[in-house]
Amino acid sequence: xxxQTLIAAALIASIAAPPxxxxxxxxxxxxxxxxxxxxxxxxxxSNGCSGFREARFFSCCYVHDLAYWAGGTRSDRTRADRTLRxxxxxxxxxxxxxxxxxxxxxxxxIPGMFCCDGGGWGRAWRNxxxxxxxxxxxxxxxxxxxxxxxxxxxxxxxxxTGKYRVDDTREIRANQASQICPSIRP
Numbered sequence: 741x742x743x744q745t746l747i748a749a750a751l752i753a754s755i756a757a758p759p760x761x762x763x764x765x766x767x768x769x770x771x772x773x774x775x776x777x778x779x780x781x782x783x784x785x786s787n788g789c790s791g792f793r794e795a796r797f798f799s800c801c802y803v804h805d806l807a808y809w810a811g812g813t814r815s816d817r818t819r820a821d822r823t824l825r826x827x828x829x830x831x832x833x834x835x836x837x838x839x840x841x842x843x844x845x846x847x848x849x850i851p852g853m854f855c856c857d858g859g860g861w862g863r864a865w866r867n868x869x870x871x872x873x874x875x876x877x878x879x880x881x882x883x884x885x886x887x888x889x890x891x892x893x894x895x896x897x898x899x900x901t902g903k904y905r906v907d908d909t910r911e912i913r914a915n916q917a918s919q920i921c922p923s924i925r926p
Contacts, residue, residue: 781864781883784809784891788910797841799916800827802906804845806891806920810884811862814873821845827916892921 788794789801804827807820825842829835862872864884876884895904895917903911904924914926 781880781887782809782866784864784887786906797828797831798910799903799912800824800831802910802912803827803916803919806888808861809864810876810887811865811870811872812874812876817861817873823919830915888920892923895921895924 784806786802786805788798788805794801801824804820804824807816807823821842824845825838828841829838832838862870864887865880870880891906895906895912897903898905898911901911903913904917905911914924918924918926
């Protein structure tokens with residue numbers, strides 16, 4: 741019970757605290773996709789963890805960003821947020837930290853209101869008629885799969901770290917790469 745009290749206190753404190761200016765690196769330029777915005781899909785980009793212990797948890801946040809980019813049903817969002825929480829816990833071995841990260845996402849990730857301009861659930865479908873929480877149509881699911889396949893083709897293993905490069909400066913762990921690309925074995 742004490743850990744639940746600490747989690748609740750941390751969440752309340754984070755919500756009640758006055759806004760603090762956080763310097764966050766700008767999003768990387770969008771990677772070219774097989775589909776243009778005219779096709780209805782906005783190419784996937786990741787801003788990582790929006791300043792939340794970026795270097796340590798980038799892998800977790802990259803996979804979470806991909807899920808948020810694709811969108812889907814409310815249960816898909818719940819699953820994405822739980823996967824993030826579990827990943828934070830697995831890397832940090834700190835349940836409190838993982839629940840704080842999870843709570844911030846669950847409570848505040850309303851598109852454009854909490855952080856990250858253009859962030860939020862289903863951002864691949866901005867300026868389309870796709871509902872906020874809706875099952876992807878077969879065509880939308882195909883476009884998401886095409887983008888995941890493009891990402892998988894672009895990942896390269898860094899033999900020095902055992903991680904997969906997503907761009908010139910950032911890498912994701914094999915466990916998270918395998919969540920995006922089933923052919924990668926952790």
